[in-house]
Amino acid sequence: MKFIGVDLGGTNIKGGIVDGDEVLVKDEIKTGKEQGAEKVIDNIAEIIKRMLFQSGLRLSDIAAIGAGLPGMIDSLRGMVLYSNNLRWVKVDFVKSLQVRLGGPVPIFISNDANVAALGEAAFGAARAFPDSLLITLGTGVGGGVIIGGKIFEGNMGAGAELGHMVIKAGGCRCTCGRKGCFEAYSSATALIKQTKKAMLRDRNSQLWTICGGNVDNVSGKTAFDCYYSDETAKKVVDKYIGYLAEGLSNLANIFRPQAIILGGGISKQGQLLIDLLKEPFESGLFGTVLGPRVELKIAELKNDAGFLGACALARQRLGQ
Numbered sequence: 001m002k003f004i005g006v007d008l009g010g011t012n013i014k015g016g017i018v019d020g021d022e023v024l025v026k027d028e029i030k031t032g033k034e035q036g037a038e039k040v041i042d043n044i045a046e047i048i049k050r051m052l053f054q055s056g057l058r059l060s061d062i063a064a065i066g067a068g069l070p071g072m073i074d075s076l077r078g079m080v081l082y083s084n085n086l087r088w089v090k091v092d093f094v095k096s097l098q099v100r101l102g103g104p105v106p107i108f109i110s111n112d113a114n115v116a117a118l119g120e121a122a123f124g125a126a127r128a129f130p131d132s133l134l135i136t137l138g139t140g141v142g143g144g145v146i147i148g149g150k151i152f153e154g155n156m157g158a159g160a161e162l163g164h165m166v167i168k169a170g171g172c173r174c175t176c177g178r179k180g181c182f183e184a185y186s187s188a189t190a191l192i193k194q195t196k197k198a199m200l201r202d203r204n205s206q207l208w209t210i211c212g213g214n215v216d217n218v219s220g221k222t223a224f225d226c227y228y229s230d231e232t233a234k235k236v237v238d239k240y241i242g243y244l245a246e247g248l249s250n251l252a253n254i255f256r257p258q259a260i261i262l263g264g265g266i267s268k269q270g271q272l273l274i275d276l277l278k279e280p281f282e283s284g285l286f287g288t289v290l291g292p293r294v295e296l297k298i299a300e301l302k303n304d305a306g307f308l309g310a311c312a313l314a315r316q317r318l319g320q
């Protein structure tokens with residue numbers, strides 16, 4: 001059976017058609033979010049039609065369509081209740097897309113972070129595990145929870161906001177309004193702030209050299225790049241790893257999944273990140289290493305996690 005998956009991002013819409021484990025075609029188009037919801041849904045219909053054409057298929061060859069959308073999603077009614085990123089309020093997504101496609105194909109939606117977690121669980125790093133979490137360390141800290149191979153959505157898809165668990169009461173202000181959230185300490189944005197702060201305290205740090213003397217050039221990579229060669233950089237990374245391990249151990253203690261998958265910009269550090277996290281993460285586990293193992297792994301699907309997860313969502317909701 002063939003499924004179409006769509007990943008709606010703030011800048012691009014990515015899509016793919018999958019048959020079993022094989023990706024028949026994938027494509028990308030600009031979101032055009034500034035032109036409003038109707039235009040964005042036009043663009044989604046456009047990429048679907050384009051992919052059908054490229055693969056020589058018709059809509060009637062497709063068993064179902066899945067879509068991962070940013071925001072609070074009512075997956076039962078097929079609606080986006082609220083999306084801060086797209087500035088959408090109560091958009092009747094499934095109905096609008098169905099009208100544009102002009103065919104009776106079932107369409108299923110869920111939150112984009114949940115869908116990416118399902119992508120890693122169905123096709124990527126968490127393939128071997130029934131219970132897994134995906135934590136994306138980017139501008140914010142996103143996440144998805146997979147239990148028994150299925151997305152845990154919470155009421156109206158509003159659950160699994162893993163980045164907004166507090167790891168330091170009364171700590172740094174988070175974008176959500178609370179203080180001390182996991183995201184405020186462990187996102188790439190937070191690491192950039194931590195790196196800049198350390199640089200301003202140590203004018204002789206090598207960190208200055210690699211950013212050409214300008215703190216505006218600091219990225220989520222900068223401190224890791226100097227980890228072995230600069231004491232200040234090492235301190236920044238070690239402290240950051242401490243925060244990250246704190247949050248990951250909390251999540252592991254709540255869900256005790258077989259694996260936690262790390263995605264987003266920071267996950268490009270690969271094995272170094274895993275090696276640094278291992279000790280503080282495992283020492284925070286309930287029962288430490290005496291309990292069942294929780295593997296830390298780097299996400300495998302990168303930018304394809306969203307549309308692949310959306311295909312898996314469509315397959316699952318159809319009961320296949």
Ligand SMILES: [Zn+2]
Binds near residue numbers: 164174175176178
């Ligand atoms: Zn928060």
